[in-house]
Amino acid sequence: MRKSKERFFIKPKKTSPQCRHSIKVIYGMLALFCLFPSILFAQDTLVYDNPQKGLNPIPFLRIYEDSLHEKTVEQILEMEASHFTKPKNNKLNFALTKSKIWIDFKIENKTANNLYLLERNPFIDYLNVYISSASGEMKTIKSGAFKPHDTRSLETESFSFDLGFEPKRVIVEAYSSSQINLFLQIQAVKPLVNTIHFEAIINGLLFGILGVLFLYNLFIYISIRDESYFWYLLNLLCYLWLMLRIRGIGLSLVWPETPALNGLPGLPLALIILTGTVFAIKFLDAKKYFYWGWRFLQFNFIYTSFFIVSLLLGFTIPANNFLLYQSLWMGVALLAISGVVAYKGHRPALIYFIAYFITNVLSFCSLLVTMGIVAANLFWVYAGIISVTIRLVLMSNAIAFKWNNYRAEAIKQARENERLVQEQNEVLEREVAKQTQQLREKNDQLQALNDTKDRLFAIIGHDIRKPVIAFRGIAKKVRYLLKKGDYETLDIIGPTIEQNAMSLHKLTDNLLNWALMQKGFLPYNPKEVELLEMMEEVEEIFNSVVKEKDLELNSWVSDELSVYADRNAVFTIFRNLVDNAIKYTPKGGQISLKADKHPKGVKISVTDSGVGMPPEKVDKLFGFQKVKSEKGTGGEKGTGLGMHLVHELIKLNHGSIRVESEVNVGTTFEVILPETKAA
Numbered sequence: 129m130r131k132s133k134e135r136f137f138i139k140p141k142k143t144s145p146q147c148r149h150s151i152k153v154i155y156g157m158l159a160l161f162c163l164f165p166s167i168l169f170a171q172d173t174l175v176y177d178n179p180q181k182g183l184n185p186i187p188f189l190r191i192y193e194d195s196l197h198e199k200t201v202e203q204i205l206e207m208e209a210s211h212f213t214k215p216k217n218n219k220l221n222f223a224l225t226k227s228k229i230w231i232d233f234k235i236e237n238k239t240a241n242n243l244y245l246l247e248r249n250p251f252i253d254y255l256n257v258y259i260s261s262a263s264g265e266m267k268t269i270k271s272g273a274f275k276p277h278d279t280r281s282l283e284t285e286s287f288s289f290d291l292g293f294e295p296k297r298v299i300v301e302a303y304s305s306s307q308i309n310l311f312l313q314i315q316a317v318k319p320l321v322n323t324i325h326f327e328a329i330i331n332g333l334l335f336g337i338l339g340v341l342f343l344y345n346l347f348i349y350i351s352i353r354d355e356s357y358f359w360y361l362l363n364l365l366c367y368l369w370l371m372l373r374i375r376g377i378g379l380s381l382v383w384p385e386t387p388a389l390n391g392l393p394g395l396p397l398a399l400i401i402l403t404g405t406v407f408a409i410k411f412l413d414a415k416k417y418f419y420w421g422w423r424f425l426q427f428n429f430i431y432t433s434f435f436i437v438s439l440l441l442g443f444t445i446p447a448n449n450f451l452l453y454q455s456l457w458m459g460v461a462l463l464a465i466s467g468v469v470a471y472k473g474h475r476p477a478l479i480y481f482i483a484y485f486i487t488n489v490l491s492f493c494s495l496l497v498t499m500g501i502v503a504a505n506l507f508w509v510y511a512g513i514i515s516v517t518i519r520l521v522l523m524s525n526a527i528a529f530k531w532n533n534y535r536a537e538a539i540k541q542a543r544e545n546e547r548l549v550q551e552q553n554e555v556l557e558r559e560v561a562k563q564t565q566q567l568r569e570k571n572d573q574l575q576a577l578n579d580t581k582d583r584l585f586a587i588i589g590h591d592i593r594k595p596v597i598a599f600r601g602i603a604k605k606v607r608y609l610l611k612k613g614d615y616e617t618l619d620i621i622g623p624t625i626e627q628n629a630m631s632l633h634k635l636t637d638n639l640l641n642w643a644l645m646q647k648g649f650l651p652y653n654p655k656e657v658e659l660l661e662m663m664e665e666v667e668e669i670f671n672s673v674v675k676e677k678d679l680e681l682n683s684w685v686s687d688e689l690s691v692y693a694d695r696n697a698v699f700t701i702f703r704n705l706v707d708n709a710i711k712y713t714p715k716g717g718q719i720s721l722k723a724d725k726h727p728k729g730v731k732i733s734v735t736d737s738g739v740g741m742p743p744e745k746v747d748k749l750f751g752f753q754k755v756k757s758e759k760g761t762g763g764e765k766g767t768g769l770g771m772h773l774v775h776e777l778i779k780l781n782h783g784s785i786r787v788e789s790e791v792n793v794g795t796t797f798e799v800i801l802p803e804t805k806a807a
Contacts, residue, residue, distance in 0.1 A: 177238040179316040182246075182323070185233055186215050186312065194228040197303075201258045201268075204230050204299055220310035229308055231300040235291070241316040243295060246323070247287040248311040250373055253304040257289040260297040267292065273304075273373075284324055285331065306394065337517055338368055341524050348528075356527055359407035366403055367516060370396035394451045395439055401451070401458055402432045408462055411530065412480065417472045421465035428458060459488045476530035483522035652780060657695050659723050659732065660687045666702050667721075673710055674719075681706075683721035691730050691801040693781035698801070701777050702734070704770035705797050709736035712795070729783070729802040736796075741789040749787060750775035 174188040190212035192204065212232065222229055237243055247255060254272040261267065269289045271279040281290035291298060291314075302308055315323065342364050349357035372382055373396065405428050408414065414422035435451055463484040470477035609617050663685050667674075674681050691698065702721075709719045717737045724731050741749070749771050778785050782802050789795040 173234040173236055174314065175236045175238060176243060176314055176316070179239040179241050179318055182313045182315040182319045184312070185235075185245075185314050186218055186220060188233045188235075189215055189220075189312075190232045191215060191220075192230040192232070193222070193225070194230060195226070197228045199228070199230065201299055201301065204232065205260075205297075220308075220312065222308040224307050229300075229302045229310075231302070231310075231312075232297070234297050235295050235314070237291075237294060239316055241318075242293050243291040244281065244315050244317075244320055245289040245291055245298065245300075246284070246311075246313045246315060246320075247289075247300075248313075249309050250285070250287075251304055251306045252287070252302055252308065252310070253306075254302070255287050256301040258299040258301070259289075259291050259295050260299075261292055262294040262296050282320070282324075284320075285327055334371060334517060335368075338364065338371065338520065341520055342368065345524055345527070354527075356407065356410045356530065359403055359410055360523060360527055363400060363403040363407050364520060366396055366399040367520060370400065371516070395436065397455060398432055398436045398439065398451050401455060402429065402436065404462075405429045405432065405458075408465070408480075411527065412466060412469045412477050413474060414465060414469065417469040417474050417477075418465055421468060424461060424465070428461070459484055463488055475533060476526050479522055479526035479529060483519040483526070486522075487516070487519045651696070652694050654692055654694050654781065656690050656692055657698050658687070659689045659691065659730070660685045662695075662698060662702065663721055663723075665699070666706050669703065670706055670710055677710065677713070677717075678715045679710065679713055680716075680718045681721075682718070685721065685723040689723050689725075689730055690803070692804055693783070693801050694777075697777040697781055701774050701799065702732070704774050705734040705799075708770060708797075709734055709738065709795070712736065712738035714738065725803075726800055728800050729804075730800070732799045732801070734797045734799075735794065737794040740791040740793050740795055741787075742791055746787050746789055750785075 172188045172190075174183065174185050176183055190209070191214070192199070192207065192212050220231070235243070245257060250273060252272055253274055254270075256268065256270045256272075259267040259269070269279070269281065271287050271289070280288045282288040300310075300312075302310060342361065345357055345361055345364065348354075349361060405425050409422060409425050412418075412421075414425055432451075432454070435454070463481060466477045466481040466484060470481050663683050667681060667683065670681070706719070706721070713719055713736045719734070719736045722733045722735070724733075775785060778799060778801070784800050786798045787795065788798070
């Protein structure tokens with residue numbers, strides 16, 4: 129028996145290390161094969177066991193898209209697992225879909241805290257959560273953008289749902305006319321408090337910046353009333369409206385009892401595009417710097433207005449879809465237009481370009497998230513808010529920069545205008561002074577004419593009327609003497625008649641010449657005039673008067689001297705000069721006429737030994753209206769018109785006259801007339 133036992137208990141041989149390793153691999157594969165069915169067919173259950181942080185439920189979710197909106201929560205609970213799908217790429221991004229989304233997951237709470245489900249996208253129109261507890265009870269919480277804020281389990285900007293202490297199964301029902309992009313998170317109280325605190329900080333910073341920007345630009349707009357500021361303020365208000373909705377503050381604080389204001393999610397975006405388009409037209413001066421860019425912006429205004437009407441008429445999903453893509457290519461277009469405008473020299477457009485460059489980069493990434501190309505996460509939510517805030521801050525600075533430029537240009541232009549106005553004022557002052565001087569001269573001329581008129585009326589009324597009356601009296605006396613035959617008396621009054629006739633003839637002739645000269649009708653026919661002949665004719669006229677006053681009249685004039693002038697004018701000149709010399713020379717006095725060569729022509733002198741004149745009278749001699757004619761030495765009366773006429777006729781014949789006189793010594797008149805025709 130012992131031998132047989134020994135035969136059955138033979139000690140085996142030792143195995144090699146390679147053999148032992150192969151055996152371990154085989155045992156491991158057998159164990160994995162035995163466990164695989166339990167892993168493959170195990171049910172996905174979300175286990176929450178760390179109350180210090182939140183948990184992403186996406187790996188544990190099942191999804192069903194209800195395109196006909198016909199399923200109920202009871203039907204979803206009874207549906208087989210094969211009808212559900214798992215989230216693609218670990219995200220819940222369904223973009224712009226008309227389907228109702230059902231999300232199903234199981235959960236097990238291993239902490240001592242109530243659990244909460246948070247959803248952070250505020251643009252979900254209807255968001256209902258159904259919670260099945262361990263006791264079999266079904267709890268329903270209906271919330272969403274169109275529901276009052278008190279439907280949320282907590283006072284947070286996110287949608288919040290109290291899952292209780294022992295939830296077993298959770299079903300989420302979501303529908304929205306805008307993009308369905310869900311950000312779900314399971315949290316206990318402690319991480320939830322941290323989340324609320326973080327959101328409060330973000331909201332405080334965001335709306336603090338937007339509020340300060342709005343008030344600052346509102347104050348500036350009220351001060352300067354610039355149209356760019358007005359459209360920027362409207363654009364800023366639309367951004368505020370959008371941010372209030374995105375952050376959930378609108379429904380929680382501003383309009384908690386009016387959830388309808390959360391409707392039409394694309395409307396704030398459309399108004400942002402619309403006001404931003406008008407702001408770009410005004411701010412960039414597109415019509416001046418980039419004509420086709422200006423035309424594009426006009427088209428975009430009409431295009432956006434059409435989709436706003438579509439939103440109001442109820443075509444929300446297609447309108448939201450178009451507006452979403454329009455916001456992208458509109459940002460690219462504004463980037464290009466501002467770049468062209470900046471290149472053409474409009475400096476404020478450079479800040480505008482930088483602002484849209486930053487925004488376009490982040491908007492493009494957000495669009496990739498919306499289209500489902502990139503996984504959705506909270507970073508892009510805050511990145512979009514940051515980009516909008518940066519753009520608004522830069523826009524505010526751009527407007528201020530533009531206004532400062534305009535102000536500097538306005539100051540420069542104002543100074544230039546002030547300089548031009550000052551120059552114009554100086555020119556105007558000179559012109560006014562010139563016109564004033566001309567008016568003064570015209571007034572002096574008018575006054576002179578009035579004085580002349582008065583003198584003429586006096587002459588006509590007195591100096592002419594008196595000789596005429598005298599002639600009437602003489603005529604009666606002559607008839608009387610003729611009847612009596614008293615020829616001796618007639619012979620005595622003969623010289624008196626001749627003297628009065630000569631005086632009347634001279635006065636009438638001077639008046640006629642003066643009147644013709646004033647009207648510009650005085651004949652002027654210059655020709656060569658022999659002075660000797662002219663002097664002899666003048667002497668002959670005054671021969672009887674010279675004899676009566678017992679004067680000595682001498683002349684020294686060569687028969688070779690002549691002047692180039694109007695003969696009648698020369699005759700009138702010397703007749704008046706000789707008459708004036710005879711009038712103011714007492715009996716027995718001397719009068720001489722003399723003519724000599726002169727560098728400027730011929731100088732003719734008329735000299736008398738008469739009463740002479742003081743200097744002040746000489747200065748006024750040729751001003752007809754300024755001097756009163758004195759009586760002659762023989763009681764002869766004068767009008768003062770003769771000397772004025774002499775002066776004017778000498779000027780007419782391109783000559784000059786000079787007077788030298790001394791009281792009780794005599795007077796000399798020197799007249800210079802051209803000898804030959806003037807060039």
